[in-house]
Amino acid sequence: MRVLIAEDDVALASFVQKGLEAEHYAVDVSHDGEQARAMAGELDYDLLMLDMNIKHMDGMSILRQLRMKKPSLPILVVTNDDKVEDRAKCLDLGADDLVGKPFSFTEVAARIRALLRRSQNPAKIVLVVADLKLDRVERRVERGDKPIELTAKEFSLLEYLMLNSGRRLTRAMIIEHVWDLSFDTSTNVVDVYINYLRRKIDDGFEKKLIHTVRGVGYELSTREEGER
Numbered sequence: 723m724r725v726l727i728a729e730d731d732v733a734l735a736s737f738v739q740k741g742l743e744a745e746h747y748a749v750d751v752s753h754d755g756e757q758a759r760a761m762a763g764e765l766d767y768d769l770l771m772l773d774m775n776i777k778h779m780d781g782m783s784i785l786r787q788l789r790m791k792k793p794s795l796p797i798l799v800v801t802n803d804d805k806v807e808d809r810a811k812c813l814d815l816g817a818d819d820l821v822g823k824p825f826s827f828t829e830v831a832a833r834i835r836a837l838l839r840r841s842q843n844p845a846k847i848v849l850v851v852a853d854l855k856l857d858r859v860e861r862r863v864e865r866g867d868k869p870i871e872l873t874a875k876e877f878s879l880l881e882y883l884m885l886n887s888g889r890r891l892t893r894a895m896i897i898e899h900v901w902d903l904s905f906d907t908s909t910n911v912v913d914v915y916i917n918y919l920r921r922k923i924d925d926g927f928e929k930k931l932i933h934t935v936r937g938v939g940y941e942l943s944t945r946e947e948g949e950r
Contacts, residue, residue, distance in 0.1 A: 723768040723838060723858055724748040728758035728784070729800065730777045738771070741827045742834075746861045746877040755779030763791050769837060771830075774801045774812065782815060789816035796837040800825070835859050849884040852944045854923065854931060856884055870922050875900070879915050880923070883932070883942035892939040916940055 725742055729735040730753045739749045750767075752758035755776040762770050762784075770788070774781035781799065788795060799812045802823040809820055818840075819833050838859045839847065849856045854865045858881060863870040872880065878900050883891070893912045901911065916932065924930045933941045 724750070724766070725769045725771060725834070726758065726762055726765075726767045727751045727771045728755065728762070728776050729753065729771070729773040730755075730775070731773070738827065738830060741831065743874055745831060746872075746874045748878060753777070755781070755784055759784045759787060762788055762795065767795065768841075769796045769798065769834060771798045771800060771834070772817075774799060774803065782811070785812065785815040785817060794841065796841045798830075798833055798837060849881070849887075851884055851887045851931060851942060852929060854884070856881060865923060865927065872919075872922065876915060876918055876922070880919055880942075883919075883940070886942070888941070888943045888945075890935045890938050890941050894939075896939065912939075 725747050727735050727738055727742075727749060729738070729751070732753060735751045735753065739751055742749045750761065750765075752761055753776070756779045758770075758772070758776065759779060761767075772781055772784060776784075781801075785797065785799075788797065793816075796818050797816065799817040799820045800823060801809065801812065801820060803809065804822070812820060818837055821830055821833055842859070847857065847859050849858065854863075856863050856877075861877065863872055863877065863880065879896070882896065882899050896912050897909070920930075920932050924932055929944070931942050931944065933943065933945065935941050
């Protein structure tokens with residue numbers, strides 16, 4: 723899942739970003755309120771973490787505008803304002819939850835998981851292909867009754883493959899969505915990580931789910947090799 727952090731405290735934003743990425747989230751950061759509003763309005767994020775005191779555009783204005791454009795986007799407001807009236811105003815303008823500064827990462831991560839659970843329908847929270855399950859909020863993967871430990875990048879790759887189950891994905895599509903990079907024809911990073919996943923997802927199981935599509939890329943599906 724992709725999170726946007728709108729926070730002009732560079733050190734704090736970096737701290738939260740690293741923590742969320744360690745929990746397998748894809749994270750973008752903006753230190754500018756106007757830029758953050760544009761990014762949240764135009765791009766597809768699963769959650770926005772918004773500092774009320776971000777520079778170049780006040781948080782209240784961002785809340786107002788985003789709630790008109792994206793009423794279902796979960797927004798976690800970060801504030802150092804202890805006034806009950808101001809906190810209530812944030813909620814009235816459309817914030818889904820608030821956390822005060824200073825905060826612990828453990829609390830922020832828990833609040834994010836709670837918001838994502840409430841905002842997503844069950845089909846989007848837990849992805850299922852055959853006996854493979856991926857919980858996008860709790861960041862858990864299992865096949866059959868076997869828990870599978872994945873790195874952050876392996877998790878993101880598997881999530882993208884499962885979201886597009888049955889669809890042929892090119893290496894360019896995979897690298898642009900999972901690595902946020904323009905495709906470099908000289909890199910074999912996709913093939914390397916596909917092999918990592920195969921060892922964890924398919925090895926030891928009779929039915930293979932990750933398939934190579936010759937001349938195209940890869941596909942995660944329940945088809946047998948050679949079918950099409």
